[in-house]
Amino acid sequence: MEPDEVLPLGSGPLHEADLLTGLPSARAWPRLLAERMRANPDRTWVAMLRIDDFAGYSTLYGEVASDLLLVDTAAAWDAVLRAGDVLTRFEGADFGCVVRAAEMTSAFQAIGRMRAALTGDQTCSVALTQPTAGESAHAVVARLRDGIDEAGVRGASRIAVLLPAALAA
Numbered sequence: 001m002e003p004d005e006v007l008p009l010g011s012g013p014l015h016e017a018d019l020l021t022g023l024p025s026a027r028a029w030p031r032l033l034a035e036r037m038r039a040n041p042d043r044t045w046v047a048m049l050r051i052d053d054f055a056g057y058s059t060l061y062g063e064v065a066s067d068l069l070l071v072d073t074a075a076a077w078d079a080v081l082r083a084g085d086v087l088t089r090f091e092g093a094d095f096g097c098v099v100r101a102a103e104m105t106s107a108f109q110a111i112g113r114m115r116a117a118l119t120g121d122q123t124c125s126v127a128l129t130q131p132t133a134g135e136s137a138h139a140v141v142a143r144l145r146d147g148i149d150e151a152g153v154r155g156a157s158r159i160a161v162l163l164p165a166a167l168a169a
Contacts, residue, residue, distance in 0.1 A: 018089040020067060021074035026090045030137035036086065036098045037131055045099045045107035045130050048144035049077075049114065052123045052156040054093035069122070076117040085110065094148075096141070104130070104161070111159070125151040129162035 016028035024032060036044050051057075051073060058066040070093070077095065078087050086098040097114070101107040111126055118124060127147030131140045143162050151158035 018074075021071055021089050023074050023078065023095075024086065024088040026088065026096075029088050029090070029096055029141065032086050032088065033098055033131070033137040033140065036084075036100070037133075040100055041133055043100050043102050045101050045104070045110075045128060046140055046144065047097045047099065047107070047111055047126050047128045048090070048141070048148045049095045049097060049111075049124050049126050050148050050152065051093035051118075052125055052152075057122075069119070072119055073122070076119065077114045080113040080117050081110065090141075096144070104128075108159075115157075123157035125156065125158045125160075127151060127160045127162060 016025055016031075017023070018025040033044075033046065051069070054066065054069075057069065061069075070089070074087070074089060074095070077097070081087060081097070082100070084100050088096040090096055097111075099107050099110045101110065107128060107130075111128060115124060115126070125148055127144045127150075129140065129143055129147070147160040147162045151160040
């Protein structure tokens with residue numbers, strides 16, 4: 001970029017990073033997911049993870065402690081992922097993860113490592129799915145949000161495994 005060149009507001013690589021955690025943000029998600037799906041369509045599993053009762057934690061310990069929990073969680077989760085797996089922060093206590101795995105058991109193992117890496121007595125709920133060919137990142141996120149909301153209704157520390165969109169119809 002030339003010194004006098006101006007990027008439109010909300011564009012460029014810095015805008016794709018979550019300012020608190022340094023992870024890719026929800027804005028980067030469609031591109032990152034599409035890249036992984038193109039590279040390994042049969043080996044792509046996608047999860048949404050939500051720190052359970054984050055609002056209660058925030059009320060009890062305050063905003064600074066809540067921010068530190070998000071930063072520490074992001075670092076711990078990123079550390080247990082393998083090269084090629086991608087962790088993003090959507091908003092609040094919601095994170096997205098693209099995991100390379102040939103089968104669901106391998107994806108479960110990756111999610112298990114992430115859940116075990118949570119600090120203190122924190123728990124998280126998870127929605128896990130395998131996107132279908134041609135499914136948009138927006139559609140995948142919508143399914144994951146529905147799944148994690150349903151898991152949250154059932155209690156803390158739940159995992160919802162979602163059928164691929166083609167099978168669920």
